[in-house]
Amino acid sequence: MSKPSLYFNATTEEHGAELYYLPQGGARATLIDLMPGPNGSDPTGFITLEDQIYFSAYAPGHGYELYSLAPGSSKPSLIEIESGRESSYPHNFTVYKGQLYFTATTAENGTELYRLSTDSNKPTVIDISPGPRSSKPGIFGDFTEYKGQLYFTADTPQSGVELYRLSPGSTNPMPIDMTPGSAGSFSTYFNGFEEFDGKLYFAGFSAKTGAELDYLDGISRTPTIIDINQGPAYSFPNDLTAFRGTLYFTASTEEHGTELYRLPRGSTKPVLIDLNPGSAGSTPHDLTVFKGSLYFTASSKEHGTELYRISPGKTKPTLIDINPGTADSSPSDFAAFDGRLYFTASSHDHGRELHGLSPGSQKPSVIDINAGVADSYPHEYFTL
Secondary structure, three states, X not given: OXXXXXXXXXXXXXXXXXXXXXXXXXXXXXXXXXXXXXXXOOOEEEEEEOOEEXXXXXXXXXXXXEEEEOOOOOOOEEXXXXXXXXXXXXXXXXXXXXXXXXXXXXXXXXXXXXXXXXOOOOOEEEOOOOOOOOOOOOOOOOOEEEOOEEEEEEEEXXXXXXXXXXXXXXXXXXXXXXXXXXXXXXXXXXXXOEEEOOEEXXXXXXXXXXXXXXXXXXXXXXXXXXXOOOOXXXXXXXXXXXXXXXXXXXXXXXXXXXXXXXXXXXXXXXEEEOOOOOOOEOOOXXXXXXXXXXXXXXXXXXXXXXXXXXXXXXXXXXXXXXXXXXOOOOOEEEEEEOOEEEEEEEEOOOEEEEEEEOOOOOOOEEEOOOOOOOOOOOEEEEEO
């Protein structure tokens, strides 16, 4: 068996946005040029299923379509959902019960849910809003499996944007209509699901509480609301991440701005971790668990937007200042690989490039794909 590699999308003037991989123990990334020339295929949405890589990419004559790639191969196979030059824009990929589920668009069905078996190159449509009107599954978030069922959001004229769940093998998703009528229970700030303490947490909406932290317990159809910003004001919970018996997330209030919060197991009272005291907030995001610590990006006047690390039970994060001074390094796209934390960040000397950080270290190394101060903008990391 070959050693695992870190795959990602990066950009150069010569090749455009293309697929690269970094082998375990490597210090130099290798190009897989799906569309030779400076325009690039812009691969995105990588996911693995039974040793195949699935993703969306562009090709002349096909638009953005679904592709599969075998490990070690540099020639992807096209799985065309919308024939001809029009794009189907497949996205929201998830693996559920040994099959690939995703959202895609055709003129006949609009934007709907699809399912693909590994022994087929023809996806099956699950048409939630029949006809060309789109239900846009996963419209404001991702798909997640909870208690053996697949949960996601979708939009219909009858219910608006609501929560749905799909049983294994079924083509008939069942709505969980939390706000009866056409108003819907979600809006553009919904940021996916997180299972914690046996419950499914997410950001839901009601006219009484605004957009707040909700959870479903078991197969209940009625969520419990944790109202952080009291009354109809919104707290916009985001980046929900379970870590060492605690649910971490970001939320907003008028008093503290957008800050980090922690919810201990069994509690319904989130605890504020105020990184940037005052109403401006530190706007934490990209919460990522790695080697016994929680890493994230946050902002302050003194350091700009930088990397932080917090240990279990602690309330004071440690700064990892990649671009010293007030200029931002803006770390993003975190991925654990080969015992290190890889991510994208900016610096005066290298532009926006790939970085790797060892556990407990304060100094990440740089893998400069577009040499010098030019950017390569690496993103969409995944491991195979």
